[in-house]
Amino acid sequence: MNRLTNATGGERRWWGVMPILPAPVMGGIAKQMEAIGFEGCFSLQIYGPPFVPMAAVAAMTDTLKVSTGIAVAGTRSPVETAFAAMELDTISQGRFVLGLGTSLHSAICGIYGEPKRKLLTHLREVVKVVRYVNANAHKGMEPIHGEYFNAEWTEMMLTAPPVREEIPIWIAALKDKLTSLALEISNGLMVHALWTVDYTVQKKAFIEAELARFGRSRSDVEINAWPWIAINDDKQQAINDSRATVAGYAGYKEYETFFDAVGFGDMARACQLAAGEHGNVDSVIDNVSDEMVEAFVKCGPVDEVLDKIEPFWDVVDSLCPMTPYRNLTMEQLTSYNSGLYAMVAEAKRRQAG
Template identity: 30%
Template sequence: MKLGFHTGYWSSGPPAGVEEAIAEAERLGFDSIWAAEAYGSDCLTPLAWWGAKTETVRLGTNILQLSARTPTATAMAALTLDHLSGGRFVLGLGASGPQVVEGWYGQPYPKPLARTREYVEIVRKVIARERVEFSGQFYQLPYQGGAGLGKPLKSTVHPLRTDIPIYLAAEGPKNVALAAEIADGWLPLFFSPRGNDFYKTALQNGFDKPGARRSWDTFEVPAFLPVIVNDDVEQAADWVRPMLGLYIGGMGAKGANFHFDVFARLGYEAECARIQELYLGGHKAEAIAAVPTRMVEDISLIGPLAKIKDELAAWKESVVTTLLVNADAKTLRTLTEIVA
């Protein structure tokens, strides 16, 4: 099992201590570092800035939101960062949710799977330096209408690699299957070893599709994993509860919150409903407090070091191939030792 360092979302500004943690992650032999975006900082600029001070780690977006850029603009960024990093770039893509897509980017959200399929196909054409012509439901190149002067083009830049890895973020079974069918990896946000069989089936459904790109032997699953080493389990859980309260309670409307659904499938539907009710009602502190410790333990490694070592075994036996952690340098060192 490999390790990756996730720089996380920015809050009001850049995360403190991230450059030191990245340097330590590379020194420890981590496989990769990753940057995220929502509706604040973007994920490409920090990756280029921080990645310029590294030499060996792969540089991944987790995730670059489809609605933020046209497929060709995303492909241009991928080509550029792959050249600048010497072939270390990984393009992690995700559809996000309707509140961000329509509220922030002003783009339609319906049919995200079909839209993702078209998006990835166009990105691959650009990276392969093909002349891009595409007539899909969501994307047309050249554009049909307007001045009527558009013509098929191909990148002026020759790719360093004509097949840059593309990973898809997904939570529902159809989305996960799509990742296995058309991508090189799957990026789960909230993974629990208890749900391993569910995701294993979804991935197999994708691998079984005609023309699937990968198989179990060559497919990557880098999963985000909070790790909090603390002799007091409840105190450790308190570091993770705010994130779960936000995602379950506020990152999506009622009936359209995919993070809610992940935990409901794990048996927490009643708890999720309570968290969402409190959060959407403006009672954020109560919503966070309503996140049960066992829910935190399902998707995290928290508590004394011995407990973390024991629970790590279930992650090693799952479909996950890389643990993406966001922690200080000391915790990175500790985790490297116990994973080894």
């Protein structure tokens, strides 16, 4: 039997998403992840900062890596982001990965009340400041003057040395410009859940060309995909349960060009909602066909889904499967999450065998 490897010839690595729950429950989930063989877990920034739940998980685990997936760069000072990352790296004893992303103008300005910025320029500056603080806060820092961030470090005391002077930074991306930025400056590229299997395979040449343009090798950057997966022996039920999640993402005007690129532009436009209406997708769910659902969510039994996502491994180093979540009960979410764990356990068994 051929050895199952990832795109760089290494072991296939699996990550998971950690829900925000009482600490004992999160601890139980994290220990289950460790037992199955997950590489790590992410905490999402829906509204609050994602560092707090990862601190709780780090305190209750021994080997599981912890990461922000993602921390939105524009909602806090890059200095606070840097120290949050260093503190989490201390708590986890070197198991932290800082996942950063831009989010959308509609969220940065409309939810957080932050000023409108050039998102990629701002993210580049945040990464630069975070790395500088991480490497120098215990040594002494020179003033920084950038387009969005300026600091003289007045009243700044030297800090204790960090666990690592360079914490890995992964950047989440959907479109080409942000993907290119991630390949240029980060340690990891987290591709958006909207990157279907086919789309990801098509982007392999672009990824390789961009890395070459920046003088980097493929092994310099971990590529991590986040496929939506709905494990259910009743495949049609899985499709139906996933429809609202796809409709929700299709409803954002900012994503229209992406849906055009993958062949679902008309359906996406039929799902677009006015500002302030994205919390309820009931009125547009029926505009999403089964074909569109299956393009973005792999539905069905474990064996069938593993076969469907197999092509990812020609492009990525790790996968973070996610369940659909819109309009689902806690019982449904728990069932689909259990399905993910069963799938990863089977994938690990195949790899070992």
